[in-house]
Amino acid sequence: MKYTEKLRNSGLRPTKQRLQICEVLFETEKTFHFTINELSLKIKKQIDNKISLATIYNTVHAFEKKGYLKQIPINSNETYFDTNVSDHHHFYDLKKEKLIDLENADVGPIDIKRKIDGKKIKSVEILVKLED
Amino acid sequence: MKYTEKLRNSGLRPTKQRLQICEVLFETEKTFHFTINELSLKIKKQIDNKISLATIYNTVHAFEKKGYLKQIPINSNETYFDTNVSDHHHFYDLKKEKLIDLENADVGPIDIKRKIDGKKIKSVEILVKLED
DNA sequence: ACACTTTTTTAGAATCATTATAAACTACTT
DNA sequence: AAGTAGTTTATAATGATTCTAAAAAAGTGT
Numbered sequence: 001m002k003y004t005e006k007l008r009n010s011g012l013r014p015t016k017q018r019l020q021i022c023e024v025l026f027e028t029e030k031t032f033h034f035t036i037n038e039l040s041l042k043i044k045k046q047i048d049n050k051i052s053l054a055t056i057y058n059t060v061h062a063f064e065k066k067g068y069l070k071q072i073p074i075n076s077n078e079t080y081f082d083t084n085v086s087d088h089h090h091f092y093d094l095k096k097e098k099l100i101d102l103e104n105a106d107v108g109p110i111d112i113k114r115k116i117d118g119k120k121i122k123s124v125e126i127l128v129k130l131e132d
Numbered sequence: 133m134k135y136t137e138k139l140r141n142s143g144l145r146p147t148k149q150r151l152q153i154c155e156v157l158f159e160t161e162k163t164f165h166f167t168i169n170e171l172s173l174k175i176k177k178q179i180d181n182k183i184s185l186a187t188i189y190n191t192v193h194a195f196e197k198k199g200y201l202k203q204i205p206i207n208s209n210e211t212y213f214d215t216n217v218s219d220h221h222h223f224y225d226l227k228k229e230k231l232i233d234l235e236n237a238d239v240g241p242i243d244i245k246r247k248i249d250g251k252k253i254k255s256v257e258i259l260v261k262l263e264d
Numbered sequence: 265a266c267a268c269t270t271t272t273t274t275a276g277a278a279t280c281a282t283t284a285t286a287a288a289c290t291a292c293t294t
Numbered sequence: 295a296a297g298t299a300g301t302t303t304a305t306a307a308t309g310a311t312t313c314t315a316a317a318a319a320a321g322t323g324t
Contacts, residue, residue, distance in 0.1 A: 012300095013290085013291055013292080013299095013300065013301070014291090015290075015291075015300090015301065015302080016290090017301080017302070018301090035281095036281080036282085037281085050303095051302085051303095052302065052303045052304070053282095053303090053304095054282095054283085054284095054302075054303060054304080054305090055301080055302055055303070057281095057282070057283075058301080058302080071207050072207075073205050073206050073207050073259050074205050074207075075203050075204075075205050075206075075211060077280075077281070077310090077311075078280095078281065078282095079207060079281085079282085091246075091248060091251075093248075093251065094254065100248065102244070102246060103246075105245075106244065106245050106246035107242070107243065107244060107245065108241070108242065108243030108244075108245065109240070110239070110240065110242065110258070111239065111240030112234070112238065112239055112260055113237070113238050113239065113240065114223075114234060114235075114238035116223060116225075116232065116262060118264065119223075119225065119262040119263065119264060120262065120263060120264070121260055121261070121262060122226065122261040122262060122263040123260070123261045124258060124259075124260050124261075125258065125259045125260075125261070126242070126256060126257070126258050127205050127256075127257045127258075127259070128244055128253055128255070128256050128257075129253070129254040129255045129256075129257070130248060130251040130252065130253060130254060131251065131252060131254040132250065132251060132252075144271095144272095145270095145271065145272070145319085145320055145321075146320090147271090147272065147273080147319070147320075148319090149272085149273070150272090167310095168310080168311085169310085182274095183273090183274095184273065184274045184275070185274090185275090185311095186273075186274060186275080186276095186311095186312085186313090187272080187273055187274070189310095189311070189312075190272080190273080209281090209282075209309075209310070210309095210310070211310085211311085
């Protein structure tokens with residue numbers, strides 16, 4: 001299996017559950033955004049056996065820590081994740097509660113002029129809220 | 133009282149609780165960031181009578197709706213608010229878990245080139261994560 | 265001031281995402 | 295095969311937020 005190595009290299013044991021979650025997350029043409037609840041439903045549809053909710057939480061957090069997933073900073077009662085870990089930004093449709101990727105080319109260059117002593121910039125994330 | 137009119141003009145009755153919360157929120161030299169829990173403690177310290185938690189939630193949401201407060205998009209289990217409602221962005225010091233205001237002048241102009249049909253931009257918020 | 269309507273406050277309960285627990289299970293090592 | 299360290303699991307616990315419905319306060323008209 002193609003994800004076995006990837007997991008081993010990260011220090012994560014390639015368990016059946018993790019490999020199956022990899023399939024659901026990364027075996028897609030396009031990247032996508034999800035909440036744990038949405039992912040849980042997706043897994044139920046695509047996988048025969050049951051994966052417990054706790055395992056889904058554990059796995060998503062483990063993957064996020066390893067850089068295979070990104071958390072999207074957004075004010076919502078649910079945490080949003082993104083399988084697109086490249087540098088990019090988001091629209092957030094407030095009505096539909098849906099995220100839309102903004103390709104890097106869709107946003108002019110960002111120039112952060114201020115510096116904080118002893119700190120370096122890890123990421124710059126833009127959230128563009130949309131209303132009707 | 134100086135906030136009475138402000139509230140009336142927004143269609144909010146200037147109740148004792150709302151006026152007191154105005155004092156705590158806006159009667160400060162500098163603007164600040166807070167969670168509901170932090171605000172609740174600040175109120176307990178500064179105000180003699182008790183204001184119920186439900187009222188604090190109600191009031192903060194009412195003020196946010198009227199534009200007197202801003203929610204800050206950030207991944208945390210608690211919602212962060214800002215008394216600085218001017219157009220500005222934030223640094224987030226990952227180590228200290230602290231927000232720092234970025235004045236608008238600290239960030240070059242943001243150009244969102246992509247448009248979504250039937251939607252208009254409500255806000256553009258940048259979160260710059262800082263590491264050591 | 266009084267009566268009446270509407271809004272607001274409140275304590276407590278309910279909700280819901282997330283995390284903790286601890287026992288059973290699985291993967292890895294020797 | 296045995297040992298151990300990591301993982302999964304159901305379930306309970308946590309904790310922020312929202313809901314409820316009754317009491318209180320504010321606004322309005324007389």
